[in-house]
Amino acid sequence: MTSFRLPDAPRSIQKDNPIKFLLDSEAVDCLAHNIALVHGSFDASAFRQLALTNIAPLTFMERSAHIAAALKATLPAKFSEATAILLNTLTPPNIHTERLGLSVFFYLPHTRFIADYGRDAQHNAGEDPFEVAMRAQYELTRRFTAEFSIRPFLVHDFDRTLNQLMQWLADPDPHVRRLCSEGCRPRLPWGARIPQLVLDPTPALPILEALKNDPSLYVRRSVANHVGDIAKDHPALAFSLCERWLTHADKDLQWVIRHALRHPAKQGNATAIALRKAAGGK
Structure with a gap:
């Protein structure tokens, strides 16, 4: 079986190569390739077209949202099913915590997908998607970081999300x-500010x-x-x-x-x- 791919990326931000280009055609191709390996009915061509259309002027964070929207349009409509597919494409967790390079930013659209579509039952056939979203955050932070995607959950569901963070305090993974x-x-x-924690x-x-x-x-x-x-x-x-x-x-x-x-x-x-x-x- 062909292995999952990650796009080539420098180890640090280059002056003449803006960070937004980490989420360009190569990253989209790698994402399409990886999903197709685990989801046979995935329309990789439609995904590529949606993800790359009008992407050129977008900033780095805007690109992550744009690609996440393309995922929403081409993966199964139910959030839990779409998330299961994305998690099945993940490369092994990072062992190290330093000098990981920029290739891990490939997973920014994955985290954006969780943040944008994992907080509302309407994207999960009426079922509460919270537990699925938290499991996804856990797995994604081991490859990249979920520090951006966890914040909307804190803003909109503060007590439950903070309680989840408390449960992870003793996790063996740094x-x-x-x-x-x-x-x-x-x-x-x-990242978006968390007004409740800014205030108190x-x-x-x-x-x-x-x-x-x-x-x-x-x-x-x-x-x-x-x-x-x-x-x-x-x-x-x-x-x-x-x-x-x-x-x-x-x-x-x-x-x-x-x-x-x-x-x-x-x-x-x-x-x-x-x-x-x-x-x-x-």
Whole structure:
């Protein structure tokens, strides 16, 4: 059996090659090829035509939505059936957490499909698609990241989605644990803000507490960036959290504190500067 394909991609963003070209004809061809391997009635030609029509002027994130819409038009109408097909095309989970290159962005349309069509029962023959969508998020974050696609679920179904993230906190895969923190960052770059957590970040604090000493730097970096987001809107809360963590902080947690407070410290905030110094900073 012919294996699944991923498009060629550089290891990092190139100055003369905008990131949006990661989702171009080669990515669409690879996606069509992969789906055809597991879904014999898939109309690959129709998918390619829909996915590539008028794609040229679109931004990177717009392209992901455009390709997801082409998937919606050519896969089975029921969300759970379409999602099962997409999950059957996934390559093995990433073992490493660093230097993965840009090829993983091939899965951005997959996550966009889940985000756009996995929140409404009308796309799933009247059945609640939440559990199917969460299983898909879990598998996709192990290959790419579900930090963007989990956010609409937090916005529209906050309690249930936050509870799901809590259940993943002890998962053995660092990609999954990182999602628990990164997915609910109030101000994630490239991602939609989560108004409820911008207004009140305290519901996510148990996640940060559980992951602040995570054995993976990949996860701890997300915790630090999450606290940094909190510091932009609620500096007193972020400072209080870091001060409490300092009490029994090892070198890894001291790094988290320094990284979390680097922006307010650069802006001259005296409390941030003092906390970073107490955490081993200059």
